Amino acid sequence: MVRDELLRLRARAEAEAATLAQDLQALFLASRDSNADDEHDPEGATIGFERAQLTALLAGARKRIADVDDALRRVDAATYGVCERCGQPIGEERLAARPFARFCIKCA
DSSP: OHHHHHHHHHHHHHHHHHHHHHHHHHHHHHHHTSOOOTTTOTTHHHHHHHHHHHHHHHHHHHHHHHHHHHHHHHHHTTOTTBOTTTOOBOOHHHHHHOTTOOSOTTTO
8 A cells, every 4th residue: 555655656756757857858949949148138037947947846856756766665675664763653644744754753
């Protein structure tokens, strides 16, 4: 059951990352073909902001994929749900909110 939920989370993060990567690539292509000068063009700041925002969102999606992969390894090692710092169980509420949590609330 935990593995299935983690796999669903991973699939959603992968789909999000793929969409963001496509959007970022389209933005790069569109801005490459224009004469936009981020410093002097009134649209430049918007393009720069959008590029930074998409880059940050893509990094976040990739981080979630890595976090879920780590959680899946912990499931396989039978250490899922155990705090990596103190060795105590991670609360159900915390795991419900962050299924890839590595630490209990006290140690986080």
